[in-house]
Amino acid sequence: QVQLVESGGGLVQAGGSLRLSCAASGRTFSPYNMGWFRQAPGKEREFVAAISWGGGSTRYPDSVKGRFTISRDNAKNTVYLQMNSLKPEDTAVYLCAADGSAWRYSILTTSQGYAYWGQGTQVTVSS
Numbered sequence: 001q002v003q004l005v006e007s008g009g010g011l012v013q014a015g016g017s018l019r020l021s022c023a024a025s026g027r028t029f030s031p032y033n034m035g036w037f038r039q040a041p042g043k044e045r046e047f048v049a050a051i052s053w054g055g056g057s058t059r060y061p062d063s064v065k066g067r068f069t070i071s072r073d074n075a076k077n078t079v080y081l082q083m084n085s086l087k088p089e090d091t092a093v094y095l096c097a098a099d100g101s102a103w104r105y106s107i108l109t110t111s112q113g114y115a116y117w118g119q120g121t122q123v124t125v126s127s
Contacts, residue, residue: 002027002116004096009121012086016125020081022096022118030074031102035114036081038092038123048094049081050107059107064090086125093120 008020020036035050049070050059058070067086072079079096099108100115108114 002029002032002098004098004116004118006094006096006118006121009094009123011124011126014086014088014125014127016086017082017084018086018123020083020094020096020121020123022079022081024077024079024098029077029098033099033104033107034070034072034079035097035099035108036070036079036094037097037111037114038090038094039120040092043092045095045111046092047109047111050109051079052107053099053103057107059109061109083123086123088125088127090123091125092123094123095120 003026005023031053033053036048037045038048039045051070051072055072067084069082096118097114098116
């Protein structure tokens with residue numbers, strides 16, 4: 001089992017920045033690709049970013065590319081999401097997820113395959 005705890009959310013004005021953190025515990029963190037998703041009220045869960053187990057590869061949807069950066073520190077069992085130039089449409093609960101398979105070659109960009117999820121942290125961007 002992997003336990004994931006997100007932090008760093010809050011209220012920010014449009015154009016501002018936030019850095020989210022996701023701390024993992026309960027199992028070795030380093031062999032697993034990690035992802036960030038978000039869910040706004042009444043909307044489907046949306047892929048935001050993912051990073052390979054070694055940190056060398058990342059994936060982003062067009063909606064956040066160039067504004068968000070995912071990174072990880074395997075020594076600290078933590079994955080981060082740096083969010084810049086935030087927009088009101090970025091408002092959502094942001095969830096951290098861990099791939100269910102170790103050493104997966106491909107990085108998943110849908111929620112299927114992510115076996116472990118945190119509770120989420122609220123990000124609100126005011127206009």
